[in-house]
Amino acid sequence: MKKNIIPIFMLVVIFTSVCFSSGIAADDTVKIGVVYPLSGNQALTGFEYRAGCELAEEIINNEHPEWAPLKFAETAGIPALNGKKIEIVYGDSQATPERGQNEAERLITQEGVVALIGAFNSSVSTTASQVAERYGIPFICDSASSPTLTSRGFQYFFRVFGNDAIFVENLFTAMREEADKDTSREYKTVMVLNENSLWGSDVADIAKLVAPKYGFEVIDQISYPSTTTQVNSEVQRVIAKDPDILFQASYVADAMLFMRTFKEQKYTPKMYVYADGKPLNFSYRETLGPDGWWTVFRTVYSKKDAPFVKPITEDYFAEHYPDLKFNENQGSVITSVQVLVDAINRAGTTDPEKLREALTQTDIKGEEIILPFAGVQFDETGQNILARAIVVQAQEDFKFVNLWPSEMKNGDYVPYPSWEER
Amino acid sequence: MKDNGKQLMNDTRKISRGMVFRVIGGLCLAIFLLSFPHIFTSNYLRNLAILTCMWAIGGQAWNVLSGYGSRYSMGHAIFFGLGAYSSAVLFTKYGISPWIGMIIGMLVSSSISVIVGFPTFKLTPAYYGMATLGFTFTLQAVFLNWRWVGDSRGVFMPLLRKSSILDFQFANNKTQYYYIVLFLLVLSYLLVYKVSKSKLGFYIRAMKEDELAAQSLGVDVMKNLQIVGIISASLASVAGTFYAQYMLYVDPMSVYNSITSNNFILSATLGGIATIAGPLIGAIIFIPTGELIRGWIGGSGKAFDQMLWGFVIILIAIYRPSGILGWFKEHAKFFSGISKWMKEPIVRSNHDNSRM
Numbered sequence: 061m062k063k064n065i066i067p068i069f070m071l072v073v074i075f076t077s078v079c080f081s082s083g084i085a086a087d088d089t090v091k092i093g094v095v096y097p098l099s100g101n102q103a104l105t106g107f108e109y110r111a112g113c114e115l116a117e118e119i120i121n122n123e124h125p126e127w128a129p130l131k132f133a134e135t136a137g138i139p140a141l142n143g144k145k146i147e148i149v150y151g152d153s154q155a156t157p158e159r160g161q162n163e164a165e166r167l168i169t170q171e172g173v174v175a176l177i178g179a180f181n182s183s184v185s186t187t188a189s190q191v192a193e194r195y196g197i198p199f200i201c202d203s204a205s206s207p208t209l210t211s212r213g214f215q216y217f218f219r220v221f222g223n224d225a226i227f228v229e230n231l232f233t234a235m236r237e238e239a240d241k242d243t244s245r246e247y248k249t250v251m252v253l254n255e256n257s258l259w260g261s262d263v264a265d266i267a268k269l270v271a272p273k274y275g276f277e278v279i280d281q282i283s284y285p286s287t288t289t290q291v292n293s294e295v296q297r298v299i300a301k302d303p304d305i306l307f308q309a310s311y312v313a314d315a316m317l318f319m320r321t322f323k324e325q326k327y328t329p330k331m332y333v334y335a336d337g338k339p340l341n342f343s344y345r346e347t348l349g350p351d352g353w354w355t356v357f358r359t360v361y362s363k364k365d366a367p368f369v370k371p372i373t374e375d376y377f378a379e380h381y382p383d384l385k386f387n388e389n390q391g392s393v394i395t396s397v398q399v400l401v402d403a404i405n406r407a408g409t410t411d412p413e414k415l416r417e418a419l420t421q422t423d424i425k426g427e428e429i430i431l432p433f434a435g436v437q438f439d440e441t442g443q444n445i446l447a448r449a450i451v452v453q454a455q456e457d458f459k460f461v462n463l464w465p466s467e468m469k470n471g472d473y474v475p476y477p478s479w480e481e482r
Numbered sequence: 483m484k485d486n487g488k489q490l491m492n493d494t495r496k497i498s499r500g501m502v503f504r505v506i507g508g509l510c511l512a513i514f515l516l517s518f519p520h521i522f523t524s525n526y527l528r529n530l531a532i533l534t535c536m537w538a539i540g541g542q543a544w545n546v547l548s549g550y551g552s553r554y555s556m557g558h559a560i561f562f563g564l565g566a567y568s569s570a571v572l573f574t575k576y577g578i579s580p581w582i583g584m585i586i587g588m589l590v591s592s593s594i595s596v597i598v599g600f601p602t603f604k605l606t607p608a609y610y611g612m613a614t615l616g617f618t619f620t621l622q623a624v625f626l627n628w629r630w631v632g633d634s635r636g637v638f639m640p641l642l643r644k645s646s647i648l649d650f651q652f653a654n655n656k657t658q659y660y661y662i663v664l665f666l667l668v669l670s671y672l673l674v675y676k677v678s679k680s681k682l683g684f685y686i687r688a689m690k691e692d693e694l695a696a697q698s699l700g701v702d703v704m705k706n707l708q709i710v711g712i713i714s715a716s717l718a719s720v721a722g723t724f725y726a727q728y729m730l731y732v733d734p735m736s737v738y739n740s741i742t743s744n745n746f747i748l749s750a751t752l753g754g755i756a757t758i759a760g761p762l763i764g765a766i767i768f769i770p771t772g773e774l775i776r777g778w779i780g781g782s783g784k785a786f787d788q789m790l791w792g793f794v795i796i797l798i799a800i801y802r803p804s805g806i807l808g809w810f811k812e813h814a815k816f817f818s819g820i821s822k823w824m825k826e827p828i829v830r831s832n833h834d835n836s837r838m
Binding site for chain 2: 099100151152154156157158159161162163165166169170183186187190193194195206208212214256257258260261262283285
């Protein structure tokens with residue numbers, strides 16, 4: 061009898077304790093809701109974002125004159141609201157659209173947040189931003205890069221981060237520039253190799269659309285599932301077509317698999333381009349070693365020359381989060397929070413409609429933010445038009461050399477060597 | 483013999499305390515369910531109620547085939563996904579009302595259920611589970627690469643500014659969504675109730691007890707399983723259509739996965755399999771508790787809610803495999819005093835009185 065009562069009793073206890081635990085928070089802070097995959101199989105990413113949120117709170121709420129000219133670092137709280145502090149309220153999407161929708165609903169109706177920031181996954185951003193749109197609460201998308209998100213005609217949706225269209229264009233601009241400089245080889249044909257989930261498909265479509273504009277011809281496209289364990293047939297097809305430039309959108313494990321198979325087959329294209337920052341990944345560098353050198357990729361976080369970058373990323377961040385390395389995830393959260401606080405500061409209120417209007421007039425300079433963007437300005441779809449990527453080449457010993465944009469260039473492109481030449 | 487029959491008939495005419503309680507209880511429940519969105523004006527709680535009802539429909543769908551019936555499906559996400567995609571694709575591509583999409587989704591799901599059923603119903607229950615699980619991921623792969631249905635990008639449905647019952651969109655009005663899902667819930671539960679009391683219901687229960695024995699007594703196993711499969715697939719498909727219209731976004735990774743199927747299985751098993759109210763009771767406990775725990779401690783990023791759920795599921799598997807309703811059934815003795823009192827008639831029919 062006792063045995064039977066235990067589980068029922070437990071359920072009742074859990075249920076009642078949860079029901080009566082809705083916290084009533086003080087009204088002296090401005091609440092900002094964030095939705096990230098804090099648990100589940102993408103919890104590690106969520107943890108990185110959480111660190112970014114805490115750092116953003118530190119920047120806004122406390123005085124850090126040593127971090128100037130980072131926006132709001134020198135002041136404590138929101139200046140126009142008499143130094144009112146911000147409070148970040150977390151929502152856990154577990155990377156599913158349904159939970160993301162539910163958390164957005166909770167943050168808006170229960171916690172009374174003034175705006176939402178999120179949500180890493182494009183699918184979660186889709187449902188969470190719908191909730192925000194319906195309540196008329198601004199949604200600041202900080203990292204989901206699917207172009208579809210800004211094509212929905214939403215009025216309260218703002219994306220600080222670039223979208224894949226911008227990033228792919230950046231890559232092709234850099235590819236064109238380097239191809240023109242390298243007179244020893246001819247770069248004409250491009251082959252697109254993409255994993256078949258949301259991100260890879262988007263990137264491939266854009267690449268096919270953009271390539272002719274930069275004088276390249278896409279001769280073939282191969283989609284493959286990123287969970288694959290062998291890629292011999294794909295590699296054979298690449299070898300048969302022998303493109304000048306291989307443009308690849310892959311996750312880490314499959315990217316490594318391709319590189320190894322290319323090595324086995326002793327095949328090299330004239331230029332090897334990743335659509336994102338594969339060589340920045342720790343396991344990619346450790347596993348491939350010299351085989352991963354000389355590839356070209358894009359990133360949105362690269363140590364800038366700004367005076368605050370070292371004190372924040374190395375001194376403060378490394379001390380507080382020894383397990384993590386500062387990357388674009390923290391950078392994008394911090395920038396999103398700054399953009400939002402800037403809008404609140406200009407509007408002088410947290411009224412959602414005035415906040416929305418202030419957001420549309422956002423104009424933040426490139427030197428005031430930690431991301432290497434030219435600044436933050438939104439177009440009518442809510443896309444930050446000043447977002448851009450940095451195109452980088454991984455050279456010997458994974459020394460990262462910026463190739464594009466020109467004001468950040470700090471080295472020359474080295475043509476992709478064949479396996480014998482290494 | 484004849485007298486006995488008459489006696490039995492008279493007994494059923496008696497109005498016992500239990501019946502009165504049942505009627506009063508039912509009325510109270512009906513009033514509570516109907517007035518829920520007016521009692522709880524928070525949209526968050528309404529949202530939880532809507533999701534609970536949605537998963538309760540799915541739980542009931544699973545319950546028909548795997549609770550009353552004898553095949554443990556681990557892939558009801560198949561039908562959920564087909565329902566979601568049917569209405570979403572038809573609405574975004576051709577502007578066809580999701581209500582028609584819902585019916586088409588039911589037809590598609592039923593046909594897939596029949597096609598999949600022919601080879602797989604012949605398998606023993608455990609292997610049937612594996613086959614359906616495998617088929618879920620086959621469909622996921624198909625939809626990931628199928629351009630016409632938006633491949634891995636999924637289907638984005640337009641966000642309409644004004645409410646329209648024809649378009650199945652009510653902007654921020656959760657009350658309307660709630661009444662629709664409640665209506666679907668009541669319909670599906672009535673259907674399952676009818677089935678469980680019908681000849682088919684007795685056949686499938688007999689098949690669950692002993693398939694060979696049932697077959698030897700002339701029960702057509704395949705035919706009955708197919709009919710139950712169709713009912714089950716259609717109900718799951720209805721839940722899927724509602725999901726699509728409520729989320730306004732469908733993608734293969736979120737619908738065709740084992741989490742969806744597990745939500746059905748958990749609601750049904752937690753509440754009590756092969757019972758009418760089981761899936762609803764299970765969903766009422768399972769969905770809001772999970773969401774509230776996550777809202778309460780999930781922000782810490784420690785996945786406490788998932789650990790807690792894992793723990794609760796283990797406890798149920800060890801101590802309460804028959805679910806919460808099963809607990810009452812098993813402890814009939816404990817409740818016998820109450821049930822005896824409940825069964826006592828308070829009004830007797832005239833005919834009965836004259837005999838006394």
